[in-house]
Amino acid sequence: MKKFNTYILIAFLIISGNSFAQQTPADKQSEPISIVGATAHIGNGEIIENSLIIIEEGIITEVIAENLTKRQYPGKIINAEGKHVYPGIIAPNSTLGLVEIASVKATEDNDEMGEMLPNVRSLIAYNAESKIVESMRPNGVLLGQVVPRGGLISGTSSIVQFDAWNWEDAVVKENDGLHINWPDAFRRGRWWRDEDPGIKSNKEYTDEVQKLSDFFASSKAYLAGNRDYKNLPYLAMESVFNGDKKVFVHVDGEKEIMDVIQFKKENNLDGVVIVGGYDALGVANDLKSNNIPVLVNRPHSTPNRDHEDYDYPYKLAKLLQDEGVLVAIEGSGQMERMNSRNLPFYAGTVAAFGMQKEDALKLVTSNTAKILGVDEKFGTLEKGKSATLFISEGDALDMRTNILSHAFIDGREVSLETHQTELWKRYSNKYKNQEGK
Template structure:
């Protein structure tokens, strides 16, 4: 009987080991050449019967079939090679099960908390992350949310043992939830469901403006008494960080862009549902947009039924740098990035331009286009 129990225990252990997390890859020790594939570079270029040479974790050569091979050769005839897709403004690694508080680390208490860092809360062993890689999402900006100023994001590669191994860019930006100029009625209190002006909008904007001014005054002063939230804002003023502003409505976008310009801050619009109405302002101020995912419904009765589908194309046609992010529920929706980009193809955008929405454009917006976004010599072998 004891032997049977022992055997059962061993079998259970074997099953546990079999279904453990995916093991991160070892450091590359041998050159690899992939031949015969159709290479989608990510900048609009397509190479038929192409060759990619990878060495020491970097792309060493990209070209047609005449490109010299090196090391192990993989025949990928009939297959396609794409740059690794990039998830922007996600909470990957911060939330495992929404209903379990102990596994939810995406938001901290407080309103103005730029010093909260997603980096150290990132769980590289998340099962959710494992569901991203099979769909080609290999890199993600991991962002906190909650409060008015939510905290600081970092950019992670999704095949690592821990956050120290995963980080590609530390503290890349600060995230701000801009006040909405409109609010919806609280139907559970008997209020009309429609939109109505936010009576506290001006006050809420003033709170943001005041915090930024106080931060700048503190940083330019003697700093006699240490203030961690103010010190966390320094990267915005010296150009090392971007401000990611979650805002959808036309007035909010306009006010946010003017606010950033007046304070010398480089900003990105996140959400941007009505950004198509102010493309001139965005373009003249070099403000890119991370648009909400395309598979959603119109937000007001007057909107075109297909506005969410065509929003990225409207912005791109106007000359605004645009990428797609997954909006709410990004811990599991991020895996659908390629489908969101495909939705835009149905609205008239070319496949290669749609690919940019989740590769090279995202890399430019996040400031990592020197490492990722296209299949090019010298960039990371992430494909």
Template sequence: MKNLKQILVGVAFLFGIHAIAQQTPATKQTGTITITGATAHIGNGTILENSTLVFENGKITAIGNQTTPAKGRIIDAKGKHVYPGFIAPAKPLGLVEVDAVRASNDDDEIGDFIPNIRSLIAYNAESKVVESMRPNGVLLGQIAPQGGRISGTSSIVQFDAWNWEDAAVKVDDGIHLHWPSTFRRGRWWQGEPRGFLPNKDYTKDVDEVTAFYNNSKAYGKSRTETKNEAFNAMKGLFDGSQKLYVYANGEKEIIDAVTSAKESGVKEVVLVGGYEAYKIIPFLKKYNISVLVQHTHSLPKKADDDYDLPYKLPKLLVDGGLLVALENSSTSNFQTRNLPFYAGQLVAQGMEKETALQLITGNTAKILGIDASYGTLEIGKSATLFISEGDALDMRTNVLTHAFIDGRELSLETHQTELWKRYMEKYSR
């Protein structure tokens, strides 16, 4: 009887695992695939009508008009659109499964200055949240740690893998710093007024960051045998092999963050958030600062801001000549699947549609340093792309028929599509 119980428990466990398991990752591309007749959105601002796109061994080998020879398996995409895979930067995708369940959250570690914490090794390739990205064309992401002052080191992954080793596209690409704010929320439980109050410790907080920069740089030049993992993890910032992603929104905070980093010898700085970046565009251009600007579906932060500032902010920065990409600053990971529709919002603000597309494809790839392989549909680059029945920036028409990562054809089924089919059948009776 005991053995029978164990067998039944084991069978129930296996069925449970099957019920929650991800789609099996696609196998390596073996034959040539040609997509014909589609409108190709290259990702660099150009469009190719009635295109022919050929890829083999995971790489694009030809792209042109209908005179380009078709080979191998042919996908007729006439009347449809083909896009490079969308890229989601600066999010803890695969690190947080259910916000309200602490045991499923692995995006933060104890400590304020922990650049040596690597997000990649905690990445859950079988995350249901990650799985839900693919049907909207979001196929790559920068997995960023959260919390503390210096949260840790991010890596870039593709969203169809068994594990983090298979998923990795670029390992340990950058350090993520949450810059101190000049204001803080009032601690009403200690008798302080509600709302925002000046942060009296701002100068002290900035000095701590600057000291950490300087100590890390000095450690990299020293010959000490004492190992300091935190200082050692910062060396890539000073030799240019890694980028510093600074989260800051206020005008003063942005200026202080960039100035401090540059004066300390940090080679490349990327601004994340940048709510008031439009006020200091010449300053950002002077230091060649790229911006991962907050998503457009949000409310103004201040009472005297334009009511539509979040909607038009990316366009203001692009018009100012900055290299800009969109990031989803929403606290909920699952909202990242709406990334193409944040870009679509910019079209309503007067931005050209192909320019808006660049903010989630080519521009993002450049900022993350993966543009040699991803972000645009060009010969020699990865065949990470998808076919949509309509405009991918419009939630009404972005219906994917095919998707590929490095030439591997993905399943577009998720737990959400399964539930949708189940209940559509239920209510259609």
């Protein structure tokens, strides 16, 4: 009897463990896949009706408009007539996989002590088994830039795909960019220092910017010297100065953005990207002439100032695009990790407030890929690129119709089941069963 009870306990533990475990990542593509008849949204503004998309060994080998009655299709055939195909959506500037439950400190690993931390790498802290990461896929969010937080220089981000055993399997582009938290020229009074609560000039602004300038100058001096002793922060700056890493500057104000542009020139930096850019519209010409793109903060927010249009956050991306600035959407802020799954709907909001629908799609696909430097493989449905894409029942930018039937990462068909979908099915059945009572 004791042995029987032991077996029951073991079986219960196995079943319980499986119900909470991350799904097994999909196997490598083993046969060609032909997606037939869908409306293909290429991600560059182009649409192909009645398309044929062929995937072989993880790569898109054909994307064409097809007379669907005249051809034999290779491998597994997916009939997608009446459906829509999109490139995988990319989440920039995210902390996905670095924090699981914000209120549980043991699950946080997105910040380190110190101010100048270019040698801190978010990638090695990335948790591929995160339940939150898993919940991205049913909305088509298949890639992300994992970014550290804190300090003046937070560290180095990496780009990952969202169906992996571990961070080594997940990595798409390692150490893609350095992240700088630019100081604010103005800020609210700090109550803990008995300051007036209103907005005022930050007296420490010049000193904080000087700290950044001094660190960059010291790094250059160290790298130009004999390097007799190992200084990890300075060594990590080498890939910034030689252009291998982009520089993502988290900044909002007009004055601060103009100072960033000057800082870029003084340090001869390539690949500078503004993250946030709330007031970027006022200096759009300067951003355009200096070839600086902007990752605008999520549109689902309210204006910062009383005199601004209520819909300013909704239309900022379009206004910047109209000025010739390369723009994409990022989703940092309150509850940013779980809200990352709403990226396609952020783009849909921008479309609802004036931007053409296919241009809005670029904000979460091709534009993001260009800004992150992964556009050779991702961001559009084109021959020779990674087969990272999804099939939706309807418009992917509309939360009512973005219902995925298939999703692929590098040609691997990934699971669309999550803890949330399991709960939805469970409670849907509950209320269906009660209808007859």
